[in-house]
Amino acid sequence: MPSSQPVAKTGDSIRQTFLTFYEQKGHRILPSASLVPEDPTVLLTIAGMLQFKPIFLGQREAEVPRATTSQKCIRTNDIENVGRTARHHTFFEMLGNFSFGDYFKEEAIAWAWELSTEVFGLPPERLVVSVFREDDDAFAIWRDQIGVPPHRIIRMGEADNFWSSGPTGPCGPCSEIYYDFHPERGDEAIDLDDDSRFIEFYNLVFMQYNRDAEGTLTPLQNQNIDTGLGLERMAQILQQVPNNYETDLILPIIEKAAAIAGLKYHDCDDKTKVSLKVIGDHSRAVMHMIGDGITASNVGRGYVLRRLIRRVVRHGRLIGIEGAFITQVVETAIRLAEEAYPAVRQRQSVIEAELTREEARFLETLERGEKLLAEILQRRSQQISGQDAFVLYDTYGFPLELTQEIAAEHGLAVDMEGFEAEMAQQRQRSKQAHETIDLTVQGSLDKLAEQVHSTDFLGYTDASSYSQVVAVLVQGELAQAAEAGTDVQVILDQTPFYAESGGQIGDRGYLSGEGLVIRIDDVQKDGDIFVHVGRVERGTATPGARVTAQIDRACRRRAQANHTATHLLQAALKKIVDDSISQAGSLVAFDRLRFDFNCPRPLTPEELQQVEEQVNTWIAEGHQADVAIMPLDTAKAKGAIAMFGEKYSAEVRVIDFPGVSMELCGGTHVGNTAEIGLFKIISETGVASGIRRIEAVAGPAVLEYLNLREAVVRDLSERFKAKPEELPERITTLQNDLKAAQKQLDSLRSELALVKSDQLLQQAETVGNLKLLVAELPGVGADALKTAAERLQQKLGEAAVVLGSVPEAGKVSLVAAFSPAVIEHKLQAGKFIGGIAKRCGGGGGGRPNLAQAGGRDPAKLPEALAAAKQQLQQALG
DSSP states (O other): OOOSSOOOOOHHHHHHHHHHHHHHTTOEEOOOOOSSOSOTTOSSOOSTTGGGHHHHTTSSOOSSSEEEEEEEEEOOTTGGGTTTSSSOOSEEEEEEEEEESSOOHHHHHHHHHHIIIIISOOOGGGEEEEEETTOHHHHHIIIIIIOOOGGGEEEEOHHHHEEESSSSEEEEEEEEEEEESOGGGOSTTOOTTOTTTEEEEEEEEEEEEEEOTTOOEEEEEEEEEEEEEEHHHHHHHHHTOSSGGGSTTTHHHHHHHHHHTTOOGGGSOHHHHHHHHHHHHHHHHHHHHHHTTOOOOSSHHHHHHHHHHHHHHHHHHHTTOOSOOHHHHHHHHHHHHTTTOTHHHHTHHHHHHHHHHHHHHHHHHHHHHHHHHHHHHHHOSSEEOHHHHHHHHHHHOOOHHHHHHHHHHTTOEEOHHHHHHHHHHHHHHTSOOOOOOOTTHHHHHHHHHTTSOOOEEOTTTOSEEEEEEEEEEETTEEOSOBOTTOEEEEEESEESOOOSBTTBOOOOEEEEETTEEEEEEEEEEETTEEEEEEEEEESOBOTTOEEEEEEOHHHHHHHHHHHHHHHHHHHHHHHHTOTTOOEEEEEEOSSOEEEEEEOSSOOOHHHHHHHHHHHHHHHHHTOBOEEEEEEHHHHHHHTOBOOTTOOOOSEEEEEEETTTEEEEOOSOOOSBGGGGOOEEEEEEEEEETTEEEEEEEETHHHHHHHHHHHHHHHHHHHHHTOOGGGHHHHHHHHHHHHHHHHHHHHHHHHHHHHHHHHTTGGGOEEETTEEEEEEEOTTOOHHHHHHHHHHHHHHHSSEEEEEEEEEETTEEEEEEEEOHHHHTTTOOHHHHHHHHHHTTTOEEEEOSSEEEEEESOGGGHHHHHHHHHHHHHHHHO
16 A cells, blocks of 8 residues: 655656656657757747657657657746746656557556556545546546546546647647645545645646547547656655755755855745745756757747846846856756766856856846836836837847846836837838839839940049939939929939948939039949939939039038048957957948947947047047058958958959058048047947947037037036036936935825725625725825735734725726635635736736736726625625
8 A cells, every 4th residue: 555645755766766667667768859859840848748749740650669758848938937836947857658559548547546656655545637528538547447536536628638739630638647735625626726735747648639620530540648747746746845946856956046145045035035946947947958059149049048047147136146156056957967967967068158158248237237227117107118128128138028027026017019119110220221212213224224334433533523414214214304393313424423332321412514403312323323313403304414413522521431430440349349340230321320240248338438539549640541452362361351241343442541440341431530530439239139239420420419418418507507517416316306205205105095094994894704895095006005905904804805096097906915714715815816907907916815916997997896896705705
């Protein structure tokens, strides 16, 4: 007979016992598949059956009729619950036994019961099983052959107990085994969704049908078995600990993290324990992911890895760990895992190198991002704006998920629509938003290219030229004449106008002839043909006309200054930040410049200042430009920088400022760096994974930029009655005064809420031997409402209190406070108030005795409170 209490087992012994048991039943022990699955439709290995999916789908023949494995799995769909519940994880091990057309329900059920009761020693009276509602065969086997009492065999619906690989294909009913932590509660109305009492540890899938496109089920020729037993869950049961984290599989990692922070796990408060559990769980996950060849990135499974590493680092900071620590806790994880997975020890150096690199990268930006987020949280009462979340993400490299997580801890949401709008604008800004030739023009240009020579460009030496109009296009069609007021595209035989290319925008200027004036706003290239885009201001434009082509010299000088500044900027970045930096895109306009470059992190303020000073030093030194045409190989041999991915001809133009910068470039430049005058960095941001962007001004645009800033400072000085140098201190003082006033206001609101709440005591009613109070406190914020609910419940004694409020337009706050006697009526504040909040277009939750929720529809609050009162009256009465 099995013992009345389960026998204690280590995690390693549970794993080995399971594998050995099924090996003795004729199964072959197969190794765990990689966390990087062969299945291209799945990002990470999420279940033990994944490596056998082709067999179940009939795509591959099975090599053995029976198999058993211990499979490494990663799931992140419930990542917010990790550390907060007893058994949610990102990494876990799934022990499984599989039959490929060999045995079926009878053997699978019998062996699962034998393993659970006779091998692991679980008392049968503590086990409850579930079956699919229509699976009479499984129900009969459990009842008649195994001897489980019928009232402990629970029929459940398709959502819980029917497995399928997709809308069509192999599928079948499931049967699960649950362990009962509280059998003393009796067998009446067993609720397997009660996580405080039951834990599902073994799932048996009977793959017996094929589902077609119409949803029709037909029996499979080969019936398969796919099972999964959660190693961490069985360890919790056998080791008799309150949650999976306190088993020998994870607790040593948690204790290591606690020791680094100078803490003892069992002495910590609940919040600190959550952080320690997250570190314990995620450390196992990242160790195995890197061990299986995954590296951190911003896409796919690499992004999952990066996100988990960053969560470890952040939760380390939450418990007081300031410096790098992740490799220390992962060393403990390696020690615990190496017996079953020796590869993690073999790849320890690779694992630690990747973790060290990622941790250092994140620590550089985390502190600044956290400070900024803290400031944002102080001034937001309802949600984090999309713009604020985007600034954190774009400027500070602060993950959106962390912003959402921290905001949720403060009862706030993030405006995701606003965030996506900011992202869309950033993507648009990353493209050069200049007028281009209409697609309808292309047909005419293609025909024209067969008839005319390429345009001769004279702009490197000449600011004007006498040219002949080769063609005139109006709305994409060749035209014989274009009157004043008509938008046109003009092609010349030769031109001083620079056509947009290499990041530099096209020149502006005029074409003028006898009685003819055409304003040119842009110039584009189609092959070797320059297309002058403009508007006829006077006269009539006709093919064959002779014109003077004159560029706007002031605009050209500005473009030259900005373009040369981008070359100096790249050289300074290579010198000061990292020699491996290279250009990833640029924009040279008349009023500003933009330079995109590869860099895995934001630049520090000190680095930006050094870069700016270096560029201005080179400008002041007056380096002369040396421009030459030479073979591409010769240019590369001399060390000229080429833009990655750009196509170059055999002969290239090299812009060389000796000792400073040498690049392949077809743009226009100053003859001497001194012509630039000044250079000023405006911003540095991220635009894509590993790509940073610097926006700056050079030449005359610097004066315009400084004049604008001076006007702003002058205005602020007048408003605050302070000298410019006194503004920072004055603003800080005002901010502190505002914070103090806000705190005082919050305190007064809380006091007012308590006064209002005391007046509600007389509204409490008696239901059975308990008190019930459901009421609205108008205009009270979430924190004050929570305090009021707790106070009322304490004053009423054994009572259920539900309060609602509309603290501001478009926002609903709800709180439930339940005494122990209320909870004994199978009511939990978290679940209850979450359901009520749905009526107001929201949700929420919390502990069984106290929980908060919110909504977006104040008009539905009276209805929601009425429903809460009715439900509580029924449950308590």
